[in-house]
Amino acid sequence: MNGKILASLIVASALVFGAVVYYAQVYGYYYQVTPTPGQDVQLVAVDSGEPEPIAYSDFQAIDADSSPIRYRACFTTSLSADDLARTYSELAGGEPRIAPGWFDCFDAEAIGQGIEAGEIRVFLAHKNIAYGVDRVVAIAPGGQGWAWEELNDCGRKAYDGTPVGEECPPRAEGGGS
Structure with missing residues (x-):
């Protein structure tokens, strides 16, 4: 009898723990980003190397303080990817991270x-928005756009333990962004 009670407690504890971890990963850490009109969607200009705002609407985004790569955003733009490619830094590709199902x-x-089919074009939005992390923007032919953050070369090296070398900027004191 005591064995059944102990086994039941272990199973119940595991289920509760699993539910808490699931909630924390899918809902708990994320928050809605408050839009900043005219500043939420930016692309890096080829001539200046600096982020510049582009025209957009219908902006919505989520983020989490627990990781520098949890940012996801959706928006629409009246600008075509071809027009943007003439002025802004286009990337060869990108790997969007899975967003929570509720977003x-x-x-x-x-x-x-x-992106793989070449229908959606990817642009650099902000280099080193956090140490070793770039924000990228993808634009579809109909003007639908998405943004997310991904590790750049320095970030991949820093986070996998490889020496970053001289080509990477120094990390801010305290290890933050």
């Missing part, structure tokens, strides 16, 4: 397939 405007799998 349904961001379908990382569909965005990734569009």
Whole structure:
């Protein structure tokens, strides 16, 4: 009898712990980003190397303080990817991170397939928005856009333990962004 009670407690504890971890990962850490009109969507200009705002609407975004790569955003723009490519830094590709299911405007799998097929174009939005992390923006032919953050070369080296070398900027004191 005592064994059944102990086993039941272990199973119940594991289920509660699993539910708490699931909630924390999918809901607990994320928050809605408060839009800053005219500043939420920026791309790095080829001539200056600095981020510049572009025209956009219908902006919504989520972020989390627990990781520098949890940012996801969706928006629309009246600008075409071809027009943007003449002025802003285009990237060869990108790997959108999976967003929580409740943030349904961001379908990382569909965005990734569009990038692979060459239908969706990817641009650099902000270099080193946090140490070793770049914000990228993807634009579809119909003007739908998405933004997320991904590790750059320095970030991949820093976070996998490889020596970063001289080509990477020094990390801020305290290890933060």
